[in-house]
Amino acid sequence: MTEEFHRIRRLPPYVFAEVNQAKAKARAAAEDIVDLGMGNPDSPTPPHIVAKLIEAVQNPSTHGYSASKGIPGLRRALANYYARRFNVQLDPDTEVVATLGSKEGLANLAAAISSPGDTILVPNPSYPIHQFGFIIAGASVRSVPHTPDEAMLQALDRAVRHSVPKPTALIINYPSNPTGLMADLDFYREVVAFAKRHEIFILSDLAYAELYYGSRVPPSILEVPGARDVAVEFTSMSKTYNMAGWRMGFAAGNPRLIAALTRVKSYLDYGAFTPIQVASTAALNGPQDCIEEMRRLYRDRRDVLVKGLKQAGWDVPVPEAGMFVWAEIPERFRHLGSVGFSKLLLARARVAVAPGLGFGEHGDGHVRIAMVENTQRIRQALRGIRAFLQTDNGGPAEAPKLPAELVKE
Known part of the structure; x- marks a missing residue:
């Protein structure tokens, strides 16, 4: 009875798991990770x-x-x-x-x-x-x-x-x-x-x-x-x-x-x-003013995030709706795929994002960045991303390498 159950066999490996494991390992080592991966609202219920x-x-x-x-x-x-x-x-x-x-x-x-x-x-x-x-x-x-x-x-x-x-x-x-x-x-x-x-x-x-x-x-x-x-x-x-x-x-x-x-x-x-x-x-x-407050909150976060990424050299679209930025992976990192790039971003910039592969194979050239931290934490994430993009690529022709501890055997 070693064969996997039929319906389980139809499910691919959970692609978010690798990034989640790396995130858990970093936090266990007392590293401060800005988590922009899961779309989990951080504000309290009204x-x-x-x-x-x-x-x-x-x-x-x-x-x-x-x-x-x-x-x-x-x-x-x-x-x-x-x-x-x-x-x-x-x-x-x-x-x-x-x-x-x-x-x-x-x-x-x-x-x-x-x-x-x-x-x-x-x-x-x-x-x-x-x-x-x-x-x-x-x-x-x-x-x-x-x-x-x-x-x-x-x-x-x-x-x-x-x-x-x-x-x-x-x-x-x-x-x-x-x-x-x-x-x-x-x-x-x-x-x-x-x-x-x-x-x-x-x-x-x-x-x-x-x-x-x-x-x-x-x-x-x-x-x-x-x-x-x-x-x-x-x-x-x-x-x-x-x-x-x-x-x-x-x-x-x-x-x-x-x-x-x-x-x-x-x-x-x-x-x-x-x-x-x-x-x-x-x-x-009941009163619906809490919804407009929520929109203002996410609009402010969106503007800070998009502006900061563009200033760091990462050109991303401005979302009209939702709580995510769907960001194409910078060209010099695309050969890593979305899982490899997400793990590298976590290791070098201390920022967690969701690999696009988790949303289908046609998403593999992107990562999803959730606006689920306050603007101060988003600015902290942007500083890490800016430093990563400026120091870790070694120029457009030089491909970055994954940290040894994150390379999948």
Whole structure:
């Protein structure tokens, strides 16, 4: 019984593990590492949400099993959010289900609608659960371009014509993790028309809906007339309200997909702890000025980070949304790949980032830099990066070498 389990064999090695191990080793040696790798918000949950949690948890009646699909008040609160934010009217009983974070919802819906051999269309690079949720469920993944433009639409057309069997579902994620790209309603209209024409479901990940920095406001695919015939959308409390550890998210849209997810969840969990659901209801229904404060915080961090990287000679794009900078690896380091470059950056600059390979093979020329430290720590990271870029490359023609202790045997 030495053979690995079938579903585990389908998963590649966790590429973030090498950087995480090197980071842990450095910290064990008392080195000060600025961690810009994991997208884990560092700000506290707003006080009024915490206060509602405390109030609810002091009521013994909330200590038992909760509702797997979400308590009614929470589902109504999410429907009200869609109404005021997107002008989309949802039935909280048939078109909304609460999830243990959007990641759990995506994985369980993948299990609900996939059969071994099904083909799923997934942008590459993209957030890992977008493809691996379906791979774990036994489906096959076909990569398409990650850009919300004609290139993706043409790739979708080719995929339908050349995939056997015909694709079952398409994953989209805008604002994107890791790239920060945004889509507009015209693109969503094209995608919805395509999906209807070919009878393909759409799973839209809108976890970063409220993290935007300019005049462009991320729309919902459910704003497109008729989208609910084919689409379901996932949202999350994690980034919007700094509630990552609370594990609260939602799926909304197509009643058939919502029913499938609800049924699978009914066998797997009893829902989030009721006080968390009560506090999440208070977050959605209560004052929203905390969201604008959060945007200002990340906008300031983004500006400091992007300006500092450019001054250090690392030209990176300015993200319009999200909490990451998707940075192409400087040319003289590209032969290392994203894992090797991330480990070198950790060793030389004392800065941890996420290797782009973890988001798909087409991400290997990039690293993802998370804006999850305050501006002072970001400036500290920038000083380390600047010194690294100025002293460690030895000129464009000389390739840097990995530290001996970090070379994989």
